Structures are given as structure tokens and as C-alpha cells.
Amino acid sequence: MLTVFNRVLDRLEEIIIAFLIAAATLIIFVAVVHRFASGIPFLQDFTSRINMSWAQELCIFMFVWMAKFGAAYGVRVGTHVGVDVLVKRLPERHRKVVITLGLIGGILFTGIVGSMAAMFVWNIAHTDQTSEELEWPMWIIYLCIPLGSYLMCYRFIQVTWMFLTTGEKT
Amino acid sequence: MNAAIIFTLLIVLMLTGMPVSISLGLTVLTFLFTMTHVPTTSVALKLFTGIENFNIMAIPFFILAGNFLTQGGVAKRMINFTVTLVGHFYGGLALAGVLACGLFAAISGSSVATVVAIGSIIMPAMIKAGYPKRFGAGVITTSGSLGILVPPSIVLVLYSVSTNNSVSDMFIAGIVPGAVLLVMLSLTTWWIARKNNYPRVHLFENRSFAQETGQAFWGLLVCLSMTLLPPLPVVWALQEWTGSLFFGVTLSFLVWLPIANKIAKRTTLGLAFEAASVWRAYWDSLWGLLLIAVVLGGIWSGVFTPTEAAATAAVYAFFIVVFVYKDLPLTSIRKVLIDSAATSAMLLYIITNAVLFSFLMTNENIPQAMADWLTGAGFGPLTFLAVVNILLLVAGNVMEPSSIVLVLAPILYPMAVKLGIHPIHFGVMMMVNMEVGLCHPPVGLNLYVGSGIANMGISELTIAVLPWLGTMMVFLLMVTYWPALSLWLPHLMHGV
Numbered sequence: 128m129l130t131v132f133n134r135v136l137d138r139l140e141e142i143i144i145a146f147l148i149a150a151a152t153l154i155i156f157v158a159v160v161h162r163f164a165s166g167i168p169f170l171q172d173f174t175s176r177i178n179m180s181w182a183q184e185l186c187i188f189m190f191v192w193m194a195k196f197g198a199a200y201g202v203r204v205g206t207h208v209g210v211d212v213l214v215k216r217l218p219e220r221h222r223k224v225v226i227t228l229g230l231i232g233g234i235l236f237t238g239i240v241g242s243m244a245a246m247f248v249w250n251i252a253h254t255d256q257t258s259e260e261l262e263w264p265m266w267i268i269y270l271c272i273p274l275g276s277y278l279m280c281y282r283f284i285q286v287t288w289m290f291l292t293t294g295e296k297t
Numbered sequence: 298m299n300a301a302i303i304f305t306l307l308i309v310l311m312l313t314g315m316p317v318s319i320s321l322g323l324t325v326l327t328f329l330f331t332m333t334h335v336p337t338t339s340v341a342l343k344l345f346t347g348i349e350n351f352n353i354m355a356i357p358f359f360i361l362a363g364n365f366l367t368q369g370g371v372a373k374r375m376i377n378f379t380v381t382l383v384g385h386f387y388g389g390l391a392l393a394g395v396l397a398c399g400l401f402a403a404i405s406g407s408s409v410a411t412v413v414a415i416g417s418i419i420m421p422a423m424i425k426a427g428y429p430k431r432f433g434a435g436v437i438t439t440s441g442s443l444g445i446l447v448p449p450s451i452v453l454v455l456y457s458v459s460t461n462n463s464v465s466d467m468f469i470a471g472i473v474p475g476a477v478l479l480v481m482l483s484l485t486t487w488w489i490a491r492k493n494n495y496p497r498v499h500l501f502e503n504r505s506f507a508q509e510t511g512q513a514f515w516g517l518l519v520c521l522s523m524t525l526l527p528p529l530p531v532v533w534a535l536q537e538w539t540g541s542l543f544f545g546v547t548l549s550f551l552v553w554l555p556i557a558n559k560i561a562k563r564t565t566l567g568l569a570f571e572a573a574s575v576w577r578a579y580w581d582s583l584w585g586l587l588l589i590a591v592v593l594g595g596i597w598s599g600v601f602t603p604t605e606a607a608a609t610a611a612v613y614a615f616f617i618v619v620f621v622y623k624d625l626p627l628t629s630i631r632k633v634l635i636d637s638a639a640t641s642a643m644l645l646y647i648i649t650n651a652v653l654f655s656f657l658m659t660n661e662n663i664p665q666a667m668a669d670w671l672t673g674a675g676f677g678p679l680t681f682l683a684v685v686n687i688l689l690l691v692a693g694n695v696m697e698p699s700s701i702v703l704v705l706a707p708i709l710y711p712m713a714v715k716l717g718i719h720p721i722h723f724g725v726m727m728m729v730n731m732e733v734g735l736c737h738p739p740v741g742l743n744l745y746v747g748s749g750i751a752n753m754g755i756s757e758l759t760i761a762v763l764p765w766l767g768t769m770m771v772f773l774l775m776v777t778y779w780p781a782l783s784l785w786l787p788h789l790m791h792g793v
Contacts, residue, residue, distance in 0.1 A: 141635050151354075152358060152361060153612070155358070155605060156608050156609060156611075166543070167539055167541060167544050186351070187349055187354060190353075197643070197645075197646075206642075206643045207317075207318065210740075212739050213312045226313075226314060240341075243341045244344060
């Protein structure tokens, strides 16, 4: 059951981040082309009917979402850079303790931030704040912080568990 | 006192080997819960708004563009081109490698990507041609670090964002120092090659050095004229008609370049020997070289913001690699996307936490207090710069460039400004420090990548890079104490 859940989660994570980076790139590219086309007299009738002013905002939202979920993916595959000069020189037994401590730090931080953000989103949800251009409710947009942080926390727990049981660190 | 606690905690956490982003975040949290009364909601808000900045979005785009370019044969074509240009000098292949690194650095934003892209092609070629492995590995590992200084550069974007400077100005400031370093690295390479009589690339039998140089130069001149001159009347006519210079340039070159490329594939316009080789290699690598014009030209002339230029570069890189050169099968695209997203997310996550960290620092007035202390203790700019250089070089021993810039720039920058050092000059100096840091152990990323490509141990490679590392140190001194080197072009272009 848990393995199926994990597999679906892994897949979902990859699809989300790949889609977000590709879509954001296309959106900004289209916005750039649109802006240039607007500068050409005989295309102006056509271009003025399309409004692309939301592109920047949407791009930022997409990338913030990508950052949060990508960071969780990064914990799983080990892209996060750290200073391992000292750790590498420690004797085997101490190294294991230090690495576990580091991983627990990760669990702690993402857990706390997730909860703080969840409370924050809860408060925003009771206001009617919307984004400037798209006029989407802000709490949905901010939802990526608790979701991403909790997912990251889950990944840190997974990695810690793996490390403690098998001794492997991704 | 508080400052001491913050820094000690940060350093201790980082030394446990946990991700830099998490160390920053935990430091901030500890501090918040124990020592200040900043409301936690404003911290939660910072987690989102910290990266809610359109300039930062250039980073994922440049990473994506870089990953497309590294996959494809753009680097190979650039190397072919540079070999025809400088191959006949002593150490020709190595010189071609340095030049190709410079060209590739001008289309990709990362040093590591540059080392991988150029190194994995030129290293085997150099060994086959009889160069000592050490020489080849040393050249490529160090020249690849040009990726940080030559725009577009991801680390430059990070510096601009964390110090509130214009990304375009920083990019323009990187051009002249980048070119100077390129020349200095080439001279070192050439000098070593001449001393040891390393092989030269002779494309044709029995040609004198003067003939080879002259022909290569002549070939380059004809290529550039063929690219630039014919569309000029059309550009002028279109500008008269539409009133938009940019439209004229874009449209006429969009039409002209494919035609010119077709023509060039059939005839060499009567060019012979080296000139003809330059001609062929140039047109073959045209689409890669054109990206330099798109990105730098676009930012320089102000038609693009750096972020737009980055997005355009990503789409363009995708297009040429997949459809024009057909180096990348459509099925690998998913992997490129995921890898780019993961790398960007890692950086964006450090940025988020670095923003929290510098929010905390400013809240506690730490940089200001340090700056006051510095001026009070009678430190002049010169001493300050020397201290900063040493600090950055030490930091370069244990951290990689993006983290160093994100952690240290917000602290050092206010002091530098207070001492009257120009923001752009300070930024360029930081970049050169990062370059040096990339090339020496224990965490020089370029060293690791280089040792992977050359199949050579880190300690041996460390000795191999020494001549070029020395050159870079000399260059660092030049950049530090000669601000005009960094400031001349931005002054000229934008009156900064």
C-alpha cells in the first residue's frame, strides 16, 4: 500500500515540476513575442485584442510552486548542496550520528515551516485577498508553502529512514 | 553578541553537512523563537514573497537553456569552429578549447555546464593528439570557470538579486573582465605549450604560420561580412517603413540567415585553405553562435529584460537542439525538464532561506553595525577589499558559488557600499573569487567535473591547474584594485 502511494507520489512530483518549468517558459516566450508584435503597426489591431499582462505574475506563481515541489524532489534524489568537507573526515561511527542529526534538522525545519505556513494560509483564507493581475484568491496560491514543506518533510523522513535502515544516503 | 550567536549557529549547522538552505532556515527559526519579537506570520509571508521577483525567474530559464545546450552538439560545432581559427598556434587544440569555453560561457550561465560541454569533447581529442593529460585537464577545468563571469551567468543574477542591483548592468559589466581573463588564460596556455613544444593543428601541408593566421583571419572577416552586410539595406528600409529598428533587424535576419546558410553549404565564395575551413565551420556552428547575439544583444540594447532573454534562450536552445541539429531525441526532453526543475528548485530554495536570513540580519542591524565598526577602526576600502578577498577564498574552500553569494553578499555588500566601493565593481570581484574557488579543492566543482572527464585524481588535477590558477589570482588582483576594468563598459553603455 505504502509503496504504491510512494510510487504515485514520485510520479506526480516529477510531472508537476516538469510541466511547470515547460509551461512557464512557453508563457514568457509568448508574452515576449506578443510584446514585439505590438510594436508593429499593421499587427496592432490583432495584438491589442490579446492581453498578456498576467504572464509575469503567472510565471512567478508557477516557479514558486515549482520551487516548493522541486525542493521536495531534490531531497529524494539528493540535489541539495551542503558542506560535507568535515563530515567526510569523521570516523564512520561519528559520521553516521552527524548525518542523522543533519537529516533530523531537515525534518524539523520543514515541519515547523509547514505548520507556520498552514496557519498563515488558514488566516488568509478568511480574507478576500486576491492577486493583482489574475485576481486569483491568494490563499490558493500560498497553499504551495504548506503543501511543499510537508511533502519535503515527508521526503526527509523517508531519507532518514532509508539511511538508518540501509545506511545509504541519496 | 547576537551577531556572534547567529554566525556561530550557522557555521556549526553547515558543518554537519545538512543542506545550506536548511542551515540558513534553522538559524533564522532559532533566532526568531528565542531572541526577537518579529511576528511569525511575516516570516511565513517572506517564504513566498522572498522569491516573488521576476528577476530571479531568469535562473530556471538559464538552467533550462544550459541543459538543452549541454545535451546537444552545439559545443562540438563551436570547438570545430575555434580549432579552425586558432588551431595552428602552439597548443592549438588547448587554445581552441579556451576560446570555445569563452563562447559557450556566453550562451550558458554555469561553469560546470561549460566544463562538461567543452571538456568532454576536447579532452579526448587532445589526448589523441598527444598532449599530456595534465595539461588538457588543467586548461579545461580553469577555462570552464569563465561561465560565472561571462554573461549570462546564474551567479551574477544571484548577486544582483540579493543586492538589489540591475541584472542587465551586471551582465554588461561581466563582458570586459571576461574577455580579459580569456586572453590571459590563452596566453598562459600558449606560453606553456610553446615552452614544451606541444603539437599544432595543421589543416594543410607546408603552410607557413603567417599564411595560416592570415587565411584564418581573412576567413573570419568574410564570414562576418556575409552574415551582417547583405541584410543591412533591408533593415534600413524596414526601419523607415515601420519605425522599429528591432523589427527590421529581427525580420531581415530571420529571412537572411537560413538563406545564407544554404548558400554557404554549396559554395565557399572562392575561399581557399584555412579560410575555407573557417567558412565551413562557422556556418555549421552559426545557430549556436547566434544565441550569443540573441541574449547579449537583446539585453544590451534593452529590448529584453534578462528574464525574457533567458526564456527566449531556453525556447531557442530547445528548437535548435531538437529540430535544427537533431541531437536530442524528443523522448529525452522529459528528463532535461525534470533535471532543470530540480536544480532550479534547489537554488530557489536556498534563495528563499537566504532572503529570510538577510531579513533577520537587517532587522538586527548587523551589516550596518559591522560597517560602522569597520569605518571606526580606520579600515580603508583597500584593506577591506583585501579582507573580503581572503574571506571569499576561504569560503570557496568549503562552499559552492551560489551559496557563498547568497549568504555573504547581503552581509558584505552594505559594508562595501558604505566604504564607497561601486556595487558593480564589488560584484565582479566576487565573481572572480568564485571562479578561483571553483578550481581548487576541497569543493571546487569544476575540479570534480574535470577529474571525471579526464579520469584523473583530484590531487593530481589540483597540481595540473596550478599555472592557470596562478593566472586567475593575478587577474583577481587586477579586478580588485583596478575598478575601471569592471566599470568602463557599464559607464559607457548605461551611464551607471
